[in-house]
Amino acid sequence: MFGKKNQKQPVDPTYVSVIDGIKKIYDEKIKKLEAEYKYDYLISPLMRQADFDAKPMVLFLGQYSTGKTTFINYLLNYDYPGSHIGPEPTTDGFAAIMHGPNSTNIPGNTLCVQSDKPFTSLSKFGNDFMAKFNGSFCNLPLLEHLTFIDSPGVLSGEKQRIGRSYDFNEVVRWFAERADMIVLVFDAHKLDISDEFKGVIEAVKKHSEKMRLVLNKADSIDSQQLMRVYGALMWSLGKVMQTPECLRVYVSSFWDQPFKESLFTGLFEKERDDLMYDLHALPKQATVRKVNELCKRARLAKTNAYITSYLREQMPTFGKDKKKAELLKDLNTVFNTVMKRYNLAIGDFPPIDVYRERLENCDFSKFPKLDLRVVNAVDDALGTQIPLLLKKFPMEDDLSTHTNPFEVSSNFEKCCITLDVSEDEMNSYQKEFDKLPKNEVGKVLGKDCFAPLMASGADKKDLQKIWSIADSGKEGALNAHQYILAKALVRTLLQSGGYPDNLPPVE
Template identity: 55%
Template sequence: MSNLSRQQLKQVWALADSKRQGFLGFTEFVTAMQLVSLAQAGQELTPDTIKTASKMEGVKPPVMDGIDALLAKNKGSRISENDINGSSQLQLSTGTPQFGAKSSRKMPLNAVTSIIDGLKRLYIEKLKPLEATYRFNDFVSPLLTSSDFDARPMVMLLGQYSTGKTTFIKHLLRCNYPGAHIGPEPTTDRFVVVMSGPDERSIPGNTVAVQADMPFSGLTHFGGAFLSKFECAQMPHPLLDEITIVDTPGVLSGEKQRTQRSYDFTGVISWFAAKCDLILLLFDPHKLDISDEFKRVIASLRGNDDKIRVVLNKADQVDTQQLMRVYGALMWSLGKVLNTPEVMRVYIGSFNDKPINEETASQMFCELFEKEQNDLLMDLVDIPKKACDRRINEFVKRARAAKMHAYIISHLKKEMPAIMGKAKTQQRLIDNLEDEFAKVQREFHLPAGDFPNVEHFKEVLNGYSIDKFEKLKPKMIQAVDDMLGYEIPELLKSFRNPYA
């Protein structure tokens, strides 16, 4: 109707849907109409055009062919208020499924309103039954709730004590969050989720874990000892409207961490790593040694390598020659721990509000720190834009993991005898679990790298009777295969830029 070219319409959609949600909300729709109007006036459409459009109060509505006739036609057939309040009420269908319902009515694809909404529907109808049947929530990850899909993107900061994690958050927000403590000693003794909220306040962990609108119900799995060391800090802030930041306790060295913590520290890190969109590993030039506990923490990030970014903080505290040696030592240490052939991206800088120490940092390195800081900030700015793609990626990864888990559980069930010697067979299967994984891999042609950690699987399996597990249900597996092969691609096709 606007008589714009397909290329112009493509640009309008791409600029208006800046978060790549696959749909336009009210604000985005208004922006799109302003861009159409500016394009009709002959202006070139660029990312700066949006800033111009938001400041121009006198942007005229776009000219649309046939829209006046359409409005006149609809005006005569408008439903009166009496009809709505009377017997012929409007039946409004919402695209958000109810997670508590045992049997949810299947919705056609055209009933969903966004990609995230479609993923919720597919999870309830196709993936959740498979996870519940084979106890995926006990072995790998708790069942998802509606808030898990709707949550803002998360950034987690990890590092040894006094590497500047809390200071880094203060630097981003330009202020302290409620309950923040900064000092040279291990000050942050708990996991703190910094979120957007109407006012400044701290919410205890037990309260956060039971709130339906927060995606932290799965943390109840780690018990009350952890929840007493977990809290949510809320404050009104424009950055927190886009992302949520997770501050973690400093990783200590030696035996004191492993013996004094009363909860599964690496398990909690692994849980957050699966939920986060970006993981920042912070290092200090004076603390480059990677302790055994820090090595276990980094190992718990397995499967999330694409999210990890390394930050060499406080780099202005050493001179040029020392910085080169520190950088080389850090890369060498990371190469031994991460076990990847690719070189990890390391950001060098001093991420605090103090001016750079010019006595140790030359002019050249001041410019380097500024460029590195800008690169890291751009990585953070891109998170909301990539959030939808990341959500799809995590959903597909979870679906494949659930399918593999079903193959493993059903194989173990098949190996159990019908009547005699069940306890003896179960113990043999657990002791030789690695060999059983190899059998599953050969039978179903699965990649070896996708199998779960053997020791963790053994530990959980010891608490169950394998004979009580379910046999393989090909219909459930086929439903997940159809979801991955047809329904998710169709969903993406429906909600991507229609003019791309």
Template identity: 60%
Template sequence: QKIYRDWFALADSDGDGRITGPDAIKFFAMSSLPRADLKQVWAIADSKRLGYLGFGEFITAMQLVSLAQAGNEISQDSLQREDLISFNPPVMEGLDAQLAKSKHLAKRVDQDMDGFPQAQGPSTNHWFNSKSSKKIPLTAVTSVIDGLKRLYIEKLKPLEVTYKFNDFVSPLLTNSDFDAKPMVMLLGQYSTGKTTFIKHLLKTSYPGAHIGPEPTTDRFVVVMSGPDERTIPGNTLAVQADMPFSGLTTFGTSFLSKFECSQMPHPLLEHITFVDTPGVLSGEKQRTQRSYEFTGVTSWFAAKCDLILLLFDPHKLDISDEFKRVIGSLRGHDDKIRVVLNKADQIDTQQLMRVYGALMWSLGKVLNTPEVSRVYIGSFNDKPVKESAVGPIGKELFEKEQDDLLSDLKDIPKKACDRRINEFVKRARAAKIHAYIIGHLKNQMPTMMGKAKAQQKLIDNLEGEFAKMEPYVYEFIADVLSPGV
């Protein structure tokens, strides 16, 4: 452990506790193994496809390198070998000299900090500066997420900061937004089985879950993986740098008091994060008694999520005005929406046929799309399907529908990378169009006097100013959509 910890500290050039692709290329090359073997080592060690290695994954990689140097073939089954832990650390050419140099530099820095400045003080500062300003080419990234992160920091983020994209459209992205696991959000009226659905998938209840026929879930709950079972309040969650929820601070403390994270160790949560939402109510109560903008929050989560499940049950097919607004806030994310008719075993086959038709009729008035929405029918709870009510044909139908939905959920981690690219491209287009508009408005402002009058004139004639911008925006969109670009 001590040897590997020293090696890990040397390989971690940024000092952030992660070994990225460029770090690994440089460090693993000292093993003198063929490049194909090193690629296999990286693929097995980075089993979660994060694009970097933590300390545990680094140890696994070094054990595999030792195995390869001993003449053994490397495969996924190599991790199951009982003698893997007994292998000596691999032979790394030139590593001892680099370790000695690193310790010498660290000792010199410690002396400077203790008040004994050396003659080589300026070179020490240069050592720190060169480390932080080192440029790594984009061709050196080892995962798509890592590449998107670097593209955003080097290309897109400066544009967003210059034209204040974060003030008008969307907050700036952080590393946690790229590294976050795929999310699935459940929406629906109260007592349609949202919390029970999550419990059914996890095969256990998560911390803080409440299930009942009345409106029990009164807050947004993010169910994610963690080392132990605990809940984290929303105010704490919004300021954690390793969590992708900093953008929720724009909805105020009244919302953050109704937001929490429920963590627990579970194999499914290592790949998917669930967002449990309060039940949508009907009437004025929804609008007047919530102290935060419910539709705004659902729209924010919809942009972050990879899948959105709208849950109905046979006794709650009506779509209230508030639920209609919530579904309207999902516009632009139609490809993520799936409809689930839950608790379908509570009615017989004839009633199910009528209920399905009524649900499609209700959805047709809300989802303004020419295509028919995919509706999954089933009973997603731990109780067996009531065959006496639905018959053997209905039971077989429910099982097939549940299998289809579960396979859709299983595909989320595989498709998450494609969706990240899609969202990144959409954000880049929005940022460039925003820059065109802000740049045009800024050019209309005088440089010296009369700024207030010119500003008011622009505000009064915003529609006309946007009309002037249309040719430039359309030209940009045409360039993006044209073949070969």
């Protein structure tokens, strides 16, 4: 399972140095431009320390019953708190699945006032959204490196007309801007792209470099159907994405059950492994992505300054309201004029419909004139300071030290291999552990482990030795990995009359 390879690692000092560096560049060079030209209102809120410190985020999107929540639980090897799975729209809100000492849920309003979390600016979507947003905390190794965002199933047909009590597409756009990977999940049994799902794709397609498309449940149809479904999906995506490139679609089934269609088992496994590799690389690429996103943001902030200052230039002394209405109606011409005047790329402009909607509440005559000193400071950051920072702290991996990216990296995983612990067995022990009472750091005390270990039927003297192996830190309590190890040792003892005596300590 993917999650087992993401054990706790020491913080990379290079990562910390680069993050501190880009935070300083943002505060000194870019933030002023954003604040003066209303970037925080027109496009995106100003960045805070938590935005720079945030772990890589993976956003899952798709229509209902495509397997998004099952996919996340498969990655975690655990059902995160509050997850619901069914053929109907079961996930009715957004959930941020993060690392914490205990398995618990936190409501959206509470989560968004925590300054150490990157969600404070979500409060602008109001209480209706907050009621549909929560944080799910789990003490799992994978979540020490990644944060997953589960989303409600995109609606279709009559359900779309009922509407949501918040701006769904704007919330999706907010998460997409901050996500390190966006996973669009499609169901092999229903490829219709509804109007709402089309709007979602429109909201995220500017981030195509972060998108991964998944054709899920592919093992549930035969080879002829799979060929037709894959072709139909590519045709539908081509109409919506409107790009000349052929999009990569990962074809497999992401859940903890064996593949049903044996003919393509090898293909499904390779496709799944390719996507797992991309996910596994995210923590290592986090620094590069943060620098890349800051550069994109800086160019967009410059473009916003050019547009707002141009709008101010066009305002007459009298008849401002009439002129404003004309400019908003013909905003496309405004964009083209600004693009030619300042030699800008079309990809550096904000989504025109959303931008027009927010401009309607602004007084164009109060926009500031173009301050070339502030703009030049951003150019200096992009052209000089960021390249110097990257030279000082190179981020390329030394591939010679990573000859095998799938090498067993933790003592816990080594023990599981030595004791031949299957995923089903591990899941069973994990569920036992979850039901036991925990102390303040998420461990189970010896007195609470006594009954389930004695129930195995092993001799008490043998259990004393097993406890001393599992409780390697002599704390009188076990975490999830240590509990699984203890149960596996008991099973091995009962089956073979003994167990290896050279197991590494598990922390």
